[in-house]
Amino acid sequence: MDPHPNRNRAAVLARALASAPTTRTALAEATGLSPATVSRMVDALIGEGLLQETAEVSSGRRGRRATLIEVVADGAVVAGVDLGASSTRIVLADLLGEPLHRRTCPTPTDRGAEGLATWLADEVVAAGRGLTDGLAAVAVGLPGAVRGEDRTVSSAPNLPQVEQPGFLDVLEKRLGPCLDLDNDSNYALLGEQRFGAARSARTAVMLTVGAGLGAGVALEGRLLRGRNGLVGEFGHLPVGPLGTPLEHLVTGSGIMRRAAELGMDIASPAALFAEDADGQLVAMRRHVEHALLVVLTAAVVSYEPDMIVLGGRIGRSLTPHLPELRENLRRIVPSAPPVVPAQLSDLSGALGAAVAALHRVYLGLGLADHDLVGVPSPRALGSAVGDGPVTGSGAES
Amino acid sequence: MDPHPNRNRAAVLARALASAPTTRTALAEATGLSPATVSRMVDALIGEGLLQETAEVSSGRRGRRATLIEVVADGAVVAGVDLGASSTRIVLADLLGEPLHRRTCPTPTDRGAEGLATWLADEVVAAGRGLTDGLAAVAVGLPGAVRGEDRTVSSAPNLPQVEQPGFLDVLEKRLGPCLDLDNDSNYALLGEQRFGAARSARTAVMLTVGAGLGAGVALEGRLLRGRNGLVGEFGHLPVGPLGTPLEHLVTGSGIMRRAAELGMDIASPAALFAEDADGQLVAMRRHVEHALLVVLTAAVVSYEPDMIVLGGRIGRSLTPHLPELRENLRRIVPSAPPVVPAQLSDLSGALGAAVAALHRVYLGLGLADHDLVGVPSPRALGSAVGDGPVTGSGAES
DNA sequence: CTCATCTGCTTTCAGACTGAACGTATTGAA
DNA sequence: TTCAATACGTTCAGTCTGAAAGCAGATGAG
Incomplete structure (x- = not known):
């Protein structure tokens, strides 16, 4: 008995999934297995209905045409x-x-x-x-x-x-x-790592700024899930006056409450980020942005991500201010990665x-x-x- | 050729290293390999001079005595x-x-x-x-x-x-x-994970508070090393007034500078943590402790460690105040892990x-x-x- | 003392898997 | 046409593995 049953089978299948239409030779190279083994595994997987041969590829190079192998998508x-x-x-x-x-x-x-x-x-x-x-x-x-x-x-x-x-x-x-x-x-x-802004980032942080402040963290392509799902929840940081949680400073509800306290009447948090915002709104925006800067710094020094993705309603509103935000971030941590808006809305x-x-x-x-x-x-x-x-x-x- | 050369050999050796004196049977159970394979690997490793048989164990149970296997330490x-x-x-x-x-x-x-x-x-x-x-x-x-x-x-x-x-x-x-x-x-x-305070913690954070603020992070027993060695450097967080880095608030040089600004004359940062500290010193200590609380919170929500180890000269001075510190931390994050002083000095x-x-x-x-x-x-x-x-x-x- | 029994280890053996080498198919260049 | 180059498939010997059976050592009951 093989102690690693179906190990190579899985490796071949994994590579076939990773690079959608491939050839046997490419699979052998990618997996490091011998062509013989790959051929056997491909045959087995075709037999199981997981793979299929599609067309022959005319690679332009001479020689026998390679047969394209694809995962049976349906x-x-x-x-x-x-x-x-x-x-x-x-x-x-x-x-x-x-x-x-x-x-x-x-x-x-x-x-x-x-x-x-x-x-x-x-x-x-x-x-x-x-x-x-x-x-x-x-x-x-x-x-x-x-x-x-x-x-x-x-x-x-x-x-x-x-x-x-x-x-x-x-x-x-x-x-x-x-x-x-x-x-x-x-x-x-x-989602953003597979289909959106973070496609090139194996290590990435996603911050969702909206009604709440959420975070997702992936290290080397794997989600980092803490035991309690707390990972990346920098909103708890007690950095406000009197130890107020940071979350109260950047989320929608926090912004509205703060505006009310200051006697301001705004329709939505997005008003802060509008182009025609007046002095008081800009001052408040700067407060929010500084709090966000703390979160971004925390994300950078915690995980050294290749990219930080900003999502959520407020995150989206921030898009025009991202270059400035990133510049400030670089001033704190010169090696800070790009901060980009989410692409998948x-x-x-x-x-x-x-x-x-x-x-x-x-x-x-x-x-x-x-x-x-x-x-x-x-x-x-x-x-x-x-x-x-x-x-x-x-x-x- | 086996595509995973020496894989089982390595597994056996790893287990032998992990649980210092073992028997072949125990190794078989720990690795999940068959007794036959384990015996073969042990023989091979003995042949290579990496393992040795030491004594026989008198288990009290009847039956043949097991032979103790040990790594050749020298x-x-x-x-x-x-x-x-x-x-x-x-x-x-x-x-x-x-x-x-x-x-x-x-x-x-x-x-x-x-x-x-x-x-x-x-x-x-x-x-x-x-x-x-x-x-x-x-x-x-x-x-x-x-x-x-x-x-x-x-x-x-x-x-x-x-x-x-x-x-x-x-x-x-x-x-x-x-x-x-x-x-x-x-x-x-x-070191603390192998020989000191964090022996039971697979996921742990070590904060070294002294001349500087350093941090080490291990997730599931593996050190998390960022590309630039920034991981855990929460000292960069711009949480002070005017965006001062947090590091300036808790390190020795920062404390001394701040004391000088306030017109205080203290011999060393440790004076803040002495039992007979007077009002002004206590107030300053509280500032330092709050900054440290930010770092601890950041460590908790970043990695959800099983334990946080405090080291460094200032970290050691903090030992008597740890219960209070941890209580404050729990107020922010109820699931916060123990905060313990380093054991290895x-x-x-x-x-x-x-x-x-x-x-x-x-x-x-x-x-x-x-x-x-x-x-x-x-x-x-x-x-x-x-x-x-x-x-x-x-x-x- | 003898023997059953239990535990630990070793050997045997069949099975599975693998890579190297070789064979086959296809194409383009000489 | 011939040949080289490329891609793929197949054969074969070698290696490794686990199941099972066997051996070794120790204990305790009768």
Whole structure:
């Protein structure tokens, strides 16, 4: 018996997933295995229906044409869900991570924990209706901290239902055992790393500045999940006057409260970042930006990321001020990485969740943990953001 | 050919290193390999001179007695060096990580880069004189940030010589290729994790508060080294008035400067933490402690460590105030881990460097990266801190 | 004392996997 | 046309592994 059963099989499959259409020779080179072994494994995987030969490639070079090998994309469909405090987004993707279907609906916040879970499960199942084999895995991003061990949720003030144990129970019963839960910021980072701004960054931090201050951290392509889902939550830093948490300084609710205290009347936090902001607003903006600078510095010196991605509503409003922000950051830490806005807008969470769901499937196919780094392969997202089936792909019915 | 050559051999060796005297049966259970394979590997390793059978164990149970297997401790000797701004410490250790010899000497700060390197190499070689095969590996901890890629050193204001390329060149030429360089705080953490306060903590942060503010971070037993050696350097956080770096608030020089500004005359930063401190001193202490609280919070939310170790001169002075500090930390982050003082005093850096040097040797023996977690096995340090050969062990001549 | 029994280790053996080498197919250049 | 170059597939000997059986040493019951 081989002590590492299916090890090479998994390695070949992992490489096939990573670089979508390949040849046997390229796989052999990438995996370091001998051509013989690769050929055998490819044959076996074709036999299992996981791989298929597509066309022959006319490489321009002379010699026998290589046969293109591809993962059978419709071998499985997964769902990624971003359960937000105001709206919920569902993305279906095939085995290669190509989005098939998108759907956005308002979150029924008036329901209780179990009612919300039932609703969500129904929505996911409805989105996946018509698929031959149902959903192979589902991942749900939540606006709160998820403990890795027992998947209990905490710190979800904006959607407290998800903290109750009944929520998870119902969801698990309805969607099956292949259910992944995590912080929405973690998934958002995963999404941006595969489809968005952080495609070139193996080590990256995503900061979601909006109603709350969330963070996702990936080191060398792997999400860093603390035991309590606290990782990157720099909002707790007691840097304000009298030890006020930093979170109170940069989030929407904090800004509104502070404005009220100062006797200012602003419609939304975005007013601070408008071009025609007046003196008092600019002063307040500078306060917010300084607090953000603390967070950015913390992110840099904590993880030395290749990139920092800013998301969330306020994060988006900050886009025009990013060059200045980065300049200030460089003054503090000269080796600071680029700070870029998120590219996937509100979909990064759902897309990242789909990636996480895919990882569950990949693990089920025998891939090792480290094979998941960079799989599915990063790519720009073709079609525009919007609901409905993606043009040209399946998702019939 | 096996594609994973010596994989099982390395696994067996790793387990033998991790749990010092074992039996073949225990190794089989720990590695998950079959008894047959373990026996074969053990025989091979004995043939290579890496393992030896020692005594038979009388387990009390009936049946054949198990033969104890041990790593041949004197198969190699490594040196760990802590090159501090004021004093330099050298530790020799055997293959099992047992300290053989310790030595402390003042650092000749008046020398240039190459002179310092020459002196250091001579000291290390002198310490290792009389060993049969010389030193198998040497690790040197430096008071500065070490880039992983090219091992250039930066941010070493207290010992600027080490930043010059000549320092590394000479050291490498004199001590051979098996030379590991890193931040002294990283090594200090490694030392505390093997021999000191953090023995039970796989994920831990070490903060060295003294002339500077240093940090070492280990995640799941592995040191987290950023590309630029910045990891954990929360001293850069611009949380003071006008964006002053936090480092200026808690380090010795910062405290002295601040005291001078306030017209206070104190002999040393330790005066702040004395029991008979008067009102003004206490107020200043509280400032320092709040800054430290920011650092601790940052450490907790960045990595969710199992433990935070405080070292350095000021860190030691803080010991009586730790319960209070931790209470405040818990108020900010309820799940905060214990904050404990370093146990190894000034030797943690050198001992950790010895561990790092051992890791180099282990890698040379075929161990995989993940085998190094928890190897050599954590243990309390028997003899007291002091110079000279350790009682009962070799280190002759 | 004898013998069953238990535990630890070793040997045997069949099976699986692997890489090196070789064979085959395809193309383009000479 | 011939040949070289490239890509792929296949054969084969070698290596490693675990299951099972066997050997070795120790204990305790009768």
